Amino acid sequence: MSIYDDDVFRMACDQFQVIADYLSINKNDRERLMYPKRAIAVTLPVHMDDGSTRTFQGYRVQHHLTLGPTKGGTRFAPSLSMGETAALAMWMSWKCALSNLPYGGAKGGVTVDPAKLSRTELERVSRRYMQEMIPFVGPHTDIMGPDMGTNEQVMAWFMDTYSVHQGYSVSEIVTGKPVAIGGTEGRREATGRGVVYLVERAMNMLKMDPEKCTAIVQGFGNVGSVAALSLAYKSGVKVIGISDAHAAIYDPKGIDIQAAEQHVFKKGTLRAFAQDNHVDPKELLMMPCDILVPAAVDRVINGKNAGELKCRILAEAANGPTTPQADLILEKRWDEIFVIPDILCNAGGVIVSYFEWVQGLQSYLWTEMEVTDKLFRILEHSFAQVIKRAKAHKISHRTAAMAIGVERVLKAKKMRGLFP
Numbered sequence: 101m102s103i104y105d106d107d108v109f110r111m112a113c114d115q116f117q118v119i120a121d122y123l124s125i126n127k128n129d130r131e132r133l134m135y136p137k138r139a140i141a142v143t144l145p146v147h148m149d150d151g152s153t154r155t156f157q158g159y160r161v162q163h164h165l166t167l168g169p170t171k172g173g174t175r176f177a178p179s180l181s182m183g184e185t186a187a188l189a190m191w192m193s194w195k196c197a198l199s200n201l202p203y204g205g206a207k208g209g210v211t212v213d214p215a216k217l218s219r220t221e222l223e224r225v226s227r228r229y230m231q232e233m234i235p236f237v238g239p240h241t242d243i244m245g246p247d248m249g250t251n252e253q254v255m256a257w258f259m260d261t262y263s264v265h266q267g268y269s270v271s272e273i274v275t276g277k278p279v280a281i282g283g284t285e286g287r288r289e290a291t292g293r294g295v296v297y298l299v300e301r302a303m304n305m306l307k308m309d310p311e312k313c314t315a316i317v318q319g320f321g322n323v324g325s326v327a328a329l330s331l332a333y334k335s336g337v338k339v340i341g342i343s344d345a346h347a348a349i350y351d352p353k354g355i356d357i358q359a360a361e362q363h364v365f366k367k368g369t370l371r372a373f374a375q376d377n378h379v380d381p382k383e384l385l386m387m388p389c390d391i392l393v394p395a396a397v398d399r400v401i402n403g404k405n406a407g408e409l410k411c412r413i414l415a416e417a418a419n420g421p422t423t424p425q426a427d428l429i430l431e432k433r434w435d436e437i438f439v440i441p442d443i444l445c446n447a448g449g450v451i452v453s454y455f456e457w458v459q460g461l462q463s464y465l466w467t468e469m470e471v472t473d474k475l476f477r478i479l480e481h482s483f484a485q486v487i488k489r490a491k492a493h494k495i496s497h498r499t500a501a502m503a504i505g506v507e508r509v510l511k512a513k514k515m516r517g518l519f520p
C-alpha cells in the first residue's frame with residue numbers, strides 16, 4: 101500500500117508474513133490482520149520563538165480495533181514517516197496481544213528533532229499535535245503514551261490540551277503522565293525494569309552468574325538508561341558499554357552508570373562523558389559481552405552484523421532492532437545467542453501504561469510496589485509461554501512471541517465476524 105511505502109513498514113510486513121506462513125493464515129485474513137485500520141496525517145503550523153511560522157508533519161496510525169481501543173506511543177523524531185509509524189503501530193498490536201492487554205496497537209508522532217526546539221516551541225508543537233488529533237483519539241478510542249523524543253512533560257501538555265477542549269480533566273487520554281497529574285508510580289522506569297527482569301530470567305535459565313556477566317547497552321534515553329542502571333546496581337552486572345546518538349563508550353573495567361546518568365541529566369548527551377573511552381558506535385554492538393541491549397532505533401542488527409555479535413543474551417529493548425535478514429542468521433546461532441524479542445522484552449512500558457489507564461478510568465491508585473509486582477507477573481507469564489512454544493515447535497523466540505500475539509488477534513476477529 102503506497103501510503104505506507106517505507107523500509108520499516110516492509111520489514112514489519114515481512115516479519116508478519118513469516119508468522120502468517122507458520123500459522124497457515126489464508127490470504128484474506130493476512131491482509132485484514134496486516135494493514136492498519138486507520139491512518140491520520142496532519143499538518144501542524146507552529147509559531148517559532150524567532151517570530152516565524154513552521155509547519156510540521158504529524159501522524160497517528162491505529163492498527164486494529166478488534167480487542168478494544170488502540171494504544172501506543174508518540175514519537176518525535178526527524179526521520180519519522182507514515183510508513184515507520186504504521187510499522188510501529190503493527191508491532192504494538194502483537195505486543196499488546198502477547199501481554200493479553202485489551203488493546204489494538206497504535207503509534208503516532210511528529211517529524212521533528214525535539215533537541216532543536218526550545219521548551220516553548222516543544223510545548224507549542226505538542227499542544228498543536230494533540231489539538232489536531234482530538235477528533236480521532238479518546239479514552240475509549242485511542243490512548244497515547246510516550247516514545248522516543250517525548251516524555252512526561254509532553255504527555256502533561258497532551259492531557260491538558262485534550263482536557264481544556266472537553267471542559268474537564270481527562271487523565272485517561274494519555275499514559276506516562278507525571279504522577280502529580282494522575283500518572284502511575286513506576287511508569288517511567290517500567291520499560292527498562294521489564295527488560296532487566298527478563299534478562300535476569302534468561303540468565304537464570306542459562307545458569308549465568310550476574311556478578312560474572314558484562315553488558316553493553318545501546319541507547320541512553322528513558323529505556324536504555326534505566327536498563328543500564330538496573331543491570332549495574334540491581335542485578336550486579338558489569339556494564340562495559342553504553343551509547344547515545346552522539347557517543348559510544350566502552351570500558352572493560354566497567355562504566356560508572358550513575359555518573360553517566362548525572363552527566364546526561366546536566367548536559368543532555370553522553371558526548372563529553374569519559375572521552376578517553378570513546379569508540380565507533382557501530383563497533384560497540386560487536387564487542388564481546390554477555391548481555392547486549394539495543395535500546396535505541398530500529399534495524400541496528402542486520403544481515404551484515406548479526407554474524408558478528410558476540411553476546412550470549414540479546415535483549416531487544418528497542419522496537420524493531422533486528423531485521424528479518426539478521427533473524428535468519430540468529431536462528432542458525434540459536435544455541436549461542438538467546439534472543440528476547442522486542443514485543444516481549446520492551447512490553448513493560450505499555451503494560452504499566454495499561455495500569456495507568458485503568459487507574460485513570462477508575463480514579464484509583466496503586467503503590468509502586470503493587471505496580472511493579474503486577475508488571476513482573478505479566479512478563480513472567482509471557483516469557484514462560486514464549487519459551488514453551490519455541491521449544492515445543494522448534495521455532496525462534498520471535499516467531500513464538502509474534503505467533504501468540506497474531507493468533508489472539510485473529511481469533512478475536514473470527515469471533516466478532518465481519519460487518520456487514
Ligand code: GLU
Pocket residue numbers: 171172173174243244245246247248275276419446447449450453
Ligand atoms: N512507546 C511504548 C512502546 O513502544 C509504549 C507507549 C505506551 O505506553 O503507550 O511500547
